[in-house]
Amino acid sequence: MTTFLEALGMVAAPDVLLAILVSAIYGLVVGSMPGLSATMATALLVPVTFYLSPIAAVATIITASAMAIFSGDIPGALLRIPGTPASAAYVDEAYAMTRKGQPELALGIGLWFSALGGIAGTISLVVLAPTLAELAFSFSTFEYFWLAILGLMCATLVARSSPIKAIAAMLIGLLVSCIGMENPGGIPRFTFGSTDLLGGIEVVPALVGAFAVSEVMRALLLPEPPKMPHRRFGSIMAGQIRLTKQYWNQMTRGNIVGIIIGVLPGAGADMAAWVSYAMSKRFSRTPEKFGTGHPEGLVEAGASNNASLASGWVPSLLFGIPGDTITAIAIGVLYMKGLNPGPTLFTERASSMYALYIIFMLANIIMIPLGIMMIRATSHVLRAPRAAIMPIVLVCAAVGAFATGNNLFAVTVVAAFGVIGFVMEANGYPVAALVLGIVMGTMVEQSLVTSLIKSDGSLLPFFERPVSAILAVMTFAALLWPAGVWLHRRLGRRGRAQAA
Amino acid sequence: MVISDRITGAVIAALGAAAAYAGSRLPPVPGQQVGPSAFPTVIGLGLVVCGVLVALGIGRSFEDEAEADVAASEEAKGLEHVPPARLSWLRAAIPPGLLLFYVYAVDALGFVPTAAVMILALALAFRGSLRVALPMAVLGPILVHLLFYKLLRVPLPPGLVPMPW
Structure with a gap:
């Protein structure tokens, strides 16, 4: 109990509360802009977290990512353009609802079930993490090795691309991490005589390049998205309690699926939304209504993607293995702030962990009022043309990378990874795996x-x-899974051809 | 910029071969069997295998499926798929180019003028009008400077236009 009170005191510090509020607004705004994803929002925040206290730093990451995942639903519902990839699974459904004249309902579902999903995810984090910590204490380097490889394999499995290309992208990432002096021999490896490379490729500039700059580059080749029409909204939260009662089972299923996908290393909110939406349709009594503005799938997928966000922190905190790209960034912040991931975090830094749970709860609760304000302000925020936003993103990427070590080489790394990310994405090599x-x-x-x-x-x-x-068995199963899928499809097709 | 799988596969295989070769020649730690060479060698060999498989077009069916999904949703949006002009992807080189400009110019020019050039150039590249681009280029760098220099104490070079704070 004293630990809990201590944690409460940590969160109630003015700098932490301010960090939560500012990052919430930041997350809502960035997440709502098409082309600026939740991962990008988080990546651009990292340099700022350098200058905050450990709890405030973690709070900004948690809050901004949760808000961004919700607010990606806003342009999805109103323009049929997902603000973040995690909303892509159900944009059609949400937009169909808007066309039926119920944008409030679509946005309300997004908001309400995101918040509930986030809270369910947080509860899973509170319950699962300490339980698994017991297990993690018995792990040796052999288990850590397999766990890390399994995480990487999961990341390649869920990429919506060729699994071989995903594995190649992942291996390139591992190769990049070989650069520098930090290796078992302590000798310069792959530095090509450059003193800048002796320290290795820093993760933050690489992330900012791969997620932010490559996105700016891609946007240059796409037409400007349509302007948001001015719109007056009715009550956003009306009818949500009724929907919660009506779709209680779907919501719970969405939460559970989201939590499971979040815990799996490498798979995150976008995957959770795709799986839950498909599952909802499969198990629905009225699957024919899907796609016509039916709330059922929205409830389930909206509950799922936010739930995965919190449970993604389970493997990150316990093993230092990211549950998704956002926690991949968060792990870097944890190390920087002396909160090194590992089971000891739960015994030695228990109050910090409680503080983290409280922040998660708080973020999901303030999501509701702030989200309503954001929805009402959307038509103003989304009127900002790309010509105004993208240049600022680029400058922030440069300054942010520079701030990580007051070193201009980091900016070169950003540019390089922008190009690498852009070329890879254009050719079907998933950047997240890299x-x-x-x-x-x-x-x-x-x-x-x-x-x-x-x-x-x-x-x-x-x-x-x-x-x-x-x-090890699970890892090899993950490696052979795509081959199995391919074979199964092949046989199925042949069987059908023979039957015909 | 879409490159054929044969080429990307070949590049990856070559990269893997180079990494495995260079990795295997790294000096070992005296008295240890495994040293800094083990990991890059394994990764390099993995990349060779992946590169060859990609070049042979194995796993392509998974990608076709994802692409079909995307195409279907774009069709539904009423966006006609316009094949881009031949060299239009060169426009994508603007952002990394501007970042390199920042690296080489910021110490001499200072943060505010360098960032102003970047913002102006990119805003115009996004076909923004001067009415949007100019005020952005003037106000944007000052705001970013205020945030990073004053609040976060990042030592941004003053150069030609030092800020009063």
Whole structure:
């Protein structure tokens, strides 16, 4: 109880509360702009968190990402353009509702069930993380190695692209993490004689380049999205309680699916929304109504993507393995602030963990009033032309990267990763896999090399310990899964051809 | 900028081969079997395999499916898929170009003028009118400077136009 009160005191500090409020507004605005994703919003925040206290820094990341995932629903419902990829799964449904003259209902569902989903996700974090921490204490480098690899494999599985290209992107990320002196031998590796490369490629500039600059580059090739018509909204929250009662089962299912997908390393909010929307349609008694402005799928998917956000912190806090791209960024912030991920976080820094839970709750509660204000202000915010927003994003990317080490080389890294991200995305190589590779590279190498030294170069101990054997089997299953899917489809097609 | 899978696959395989070769030649840690060479060698070999598979077009069916989804939703939006003009993707080089300009110019010119040039150039590249671009280029850098220099104490170079704070 004293720990809880201590945590409450930490959150109630004026700088933390201010950080929550400002990052909430920032997240709402950035998330609502098509082309500026929640991940990008978080990546651009990182340099700012350098200068905040640890709790305030984590609070900005949590709040901004939660707000951005909700507010991505706004342009989705009103313009049929998802503000963040996590809203893409159900834009058609939400827009159909707007066309039926019920934009308030569509936006209200997004807001209300996002907040409830976020709270459900937080509860899962509170329950799951300490339970799993017990288990994590018994993990050795062998388990950590498999867990990291399994996380990377999951990230390649969920990319909506060729699994081979996703694995290639992930390996390139791991290769990037090899650059520099931070390796088992402490020798310059792949530095090509450059002193700037001795320190390795910093994660933050690489992230900002891959997620923000490449997005600006892509926007230059796309036509300007249509202008938001001026609109007066009725009551946003009307009817939400009734919907909650009516679709209680769907909401719970959405929450659970979101939590599971969030906990899986590598899969995040966008995946949760796709899976939940599809699931809702499958199990619905009225699947024919889907796509015509039916609330059922919106409830389930909206509940799911925000739930995944909080549970994505479970593997991040326990093992330092990101649950999605947003927590990949958050892990960097945790290390920077001395809150190194690992099971000891829950024993030695218990009050910080409680503070984190409280921030999650708070963020999801203030989401409702702030979200209503944002919806009412949308038609003004979204009138800002891209010509005004994108240049500011670019300048912030440059200054933000510079701020990470007061080093201009970081800005060059941003430019380079902008180009790499752009070229990769255009050719079907998922950028998220690349970034996860960069973030996790050092950890994978360390656990691999330490394990090999312990085992005298033998591979057998990687499969001998029970938990490590299970993780190894899961990893190989993830690796072979796409081949299985392909084979299954192939056989199915042949079977149908023979029947015809 | 869409490049054929044969080329990207070949590039990845070559990168992997180079990494594996260079990695395997790294000096070992005395008295240890595994050192800094193990990890890059393994990754390099993985990249060679992936590169060859990509070049052979294996796994393409998964991508076709995702592309079909995207095409269907764009069709539904009534957006006609206009094939872009041949060299239009060169426009995408503007943002990284401006970042490099920042790297080389900021110490001499100072933050505010450099950022102003970046904002003006990119706003015009987005076909913004001068009525939007000019005030943005004047006010934007000052606001960013205020935020990062004053609030976050990032040492931005003053250059030609030092700010009063």
